[in-house]
Amino acid sequence: MSGLLDIPWAAWCLLLPLFAAVASLLTGPRLASRLAPLFALATVLATAGVVVRVLQSGPFRHAVGGWGAPLGIDFHVDGFSALMLAMTAVVAAVITVYARAYFSNDHGSGSGAYFWPLWFFLWGGLHALFLTADIFNFYVTLEVVSLSAVALVALSGTPTGVVASMRYLLTALTGSLFYLLGVGLLYAQYGVLDMDLLRGVVEVNPATWAAYVCILLGLLIKTALFPLHVWLPPAHSSAPAPVSAALSALVIKGSFYILLRFHFDLLPHEMLVASSVLLGALGMTAVIWGSLQALRQPRLKLIVAYSTVAQIGYLFLLFPLCFALAEPGDLWPTKAWAGGIYHALSHAFAKASLFLAAGAVLQAAGGDTLVHLRGLGERRPVIATALALASISIMGLPPSGGFVGKWLLLVAALHAGQWWWVVGILLGGLLAAAYSFRFLRELFRPAPENLVLHEEPRMLGYTALALALFTLLLGLAALIPFNLLSQGAPFPPNAFLEAL
């Protein structure tokens, strides 16, 4: 067993997708599509190796190439990064299986031809992002992720898709450049880039503030927090379905992860009190605004995309609960932190499932307006069940992962005595139910007599359903992710256990 633990799994779980990307480029789409499940499986196994190692022996560092910080760029893996890696690997592997079926009618001429290399670069970029311990390397990984994501959005080839992709590129680049400026200002003062080294020397002064503002602005643009979300709905809704799923489920979590690293592992507490209230208020506004927009959308994919704007808002509620009004020894910051991350995790599964199901609807019914959904519950029960189960998690109803995350945030807000977040969380849940029932109601209406459906690959429905079932599993077996999350958490371990 110790032999298995000695393998540098962290390096493999980055190398395998990058290798797959280059291999897909060289072999062409047909062979790439055949090999993709193998690469996906290998990546999942390598990631499982990382997770097991963290569970057994706690957080670890890996000096890439034997160099080590400050000159080299280290990997640092704790429970949080391992959980994000596991989330990415599982969701991306299911999307890989889906994408093979989705592009199966496309004989190497259309968008499927370019999908595989870009897809594996995106996947590898995300893994690199969750592994790295270096704030400049965060910039590099953000760009690997963004550039492949932009190109993947453009694969749809439609005018809407290409325009959305162009807007996404301009926004994403602006965000990364602001982040890069912030990193430069930090380096100017402290001369180090490694997170552990930086944490020891960082001070509160105007230059650190300037760096913080730049980094925050850059990452908020990338995470699409209201009011910086305008680029997201067109990009996420016009991309091919597997791409939409990856963007909404995984890509925005990348910049959110960096944001959490800066707030919990790097910057001094007293800098974050005021900004955390602002972040919470913007998050709350995003929940309400995104949900109201989702209520007005005519197409399933647009409803789901605006739902992402709303669900991103929830993630930001953890900031005021962790930094404002909390004394050392309080338990609710631990709850809020774990709740926010759990929400990010279950949103990934639920949102990916919704977008995959929407893609299946598009292929079966030839469109995704609400009228196209009518009667699908009867004729395509697998797709309809996936949509229904994933919506349960988005609404935050038990027994789903979405419920656990929102419940922890709710309890934290009650303990903190910040009741206004409670109102927002509950209102957001009601609004999510309202926009979800808009499409669920159509699904379970009797099928029109003249309803003609295309034969879509059955795998599309099954993979969407698999992810939806996973959201239920996250609600029923929440202790395993929490156990992982407590490894190297920025809270004392006993606070973590008591909080749950």
Add this chain to the structure above:
Amino acid sequence: MNQAEIYLAAALGIMLIGLYGLFTQPHLLRKLIALNLFGSGIFLVYVAVARRIAGETPDPVPHAMVLTGIVISVSATALGLVLARRVKTLTGGTELPPPVEPEP
């Protein structure tokens, strides 16, 4: 004003010109050039940072970071130019149409 301060002032100026262009120029080519200006300003900050202590050998790490940044910005610009051409072919215009709020 020492050398580093002159560099930093120039960097700030270039960044502001870039940002101004990005938000005011509708033509996609101009937007891409503006983004590159903004990026160059940031690279100049890194260059200025390398000579923090006058007289000593410059720190090579910021130079390595700027080189990485240049590689990324060249690739991003190339992708941007391809997309801008696609936008022109598909919509006939060289500007982004305003984001449409879909009618319910």
